[in-house]
Amino acid sequence: MRRLRRDALPVESTALAQFLIGTYLVSESPAGRTVLRIVETEAYLPGDAAAHSYRGETPRNRSLFLSAGHAYVYFIYGMYYCVNVSSEAAGVGAGVLLRAGEPLVGLGLMRERRPRAARARDLCRGPGRLATALGIGPEHDGLDLTAPGALWLAAAVESPRPIATSPRIGITQEADRILRYYERRSPFASGSRRQNGESR
DNA sequence: TCACTGATCGTCT
DNA sequence: GACGATCAGTGAG
Numbered sequence A: 001m002r003r004l005r006r007d008a009l010p011v012e013s014t015a016l017a018q019f020l021i022g023t024y025l026v027s028e029s030p031a032g033r034t035v036l037r038i039v040e041t042e043a044y045l046p047g048d049a050a051a052h053s054y055r056g057e058t059p060r061n062r063s064l065f066l067s068a069g070h071a072y073v074y075f076i077y078g079m080y081y082c083v084n085v086s087s088e089a090a091g092v093g094a095g096v097l098l099r100a101g102e103p104l105v106g107l108g109l110m111r112e113r114r115p116r117a118a119r120a121r122d123l124c125r126g127p128g129r130l131a132t133a134l135g136i137g138p139e140h141d142g143l144d145l146t147a148p149g150a151l152w153l154a155a156a157v158e159s160p161r162p163i164a165t166s167p168r169i170g171i172t173q174e175a176d177r178i179l180r181y182y183e184r185r186s187p188f189a190s191g192s193r194r195q196n197g198e199s200r
Numbered sequence B: 001t002c003a004c005t006g007a008t009c010g011t012c013t
Numbered sequence C: 001g002a003c004g005a006t007c008a009g010t011g012a013g
Helices: A013-019 A105-114 A127-133
Strands: A025-031 A034-046 A071-076 A080-086 A093-105 A151-156 A163-167 A177-182
Touching: A013 A034, A013 A093, A013 A127, A025 A093, A034 A105, A034 A127, A080 A127, A080 A151, A093 A105, A093 A127, A105 A127
Parallel strands: none
Antiparallel strands: A025 A034, A025 A151, A034 A093, A034 A177, A071 A080, A080 A093, A163 A177
């Protein structure tokens, strides 16, 4: 696995959201290593009413204002964590939500963390599931994902596959904007068949 | 496969 | 005091 360098990352949210598809997210913990291949992302832009950074910097969202390539981990619905990659220059609040991945390494450990997931395709299918499977929590908030550590990004190895787009999932503000990106026909992407444009 | 619901708590109004 | 970038379980088609 070859670590992504910061200077390889596009410093613009929609470009980064597409760039990250096909790259790898590596989690190192005392229990072992888990790795997934990112297949679905969403961009949350500067000035975007759906973005956690919209109302300015707070203790909770400060990681969104770090330079591109840092982790923003937040707690939602009283039970789940979700992971973003900060996506603009330092001082600008924006991020790319990692929504789903194809589990590649450490499937046994992922199953221990997600005992209710019956099928491998459901281990990292959804932002809360992805974070749980990789053991991601508040201790990962603010980490530099281009530096050695407990959580980092590795460069894509396989040739790019077709990327489809759709509105973002689960939001009420700016709900019509096309800022979700996913690998077309990937069984590991979240969303319903209809949301993934596969109806008919 | 879709639609709906309850669980659960940090954050900001 | 309300709500949220979610998920698992249930029941119907």
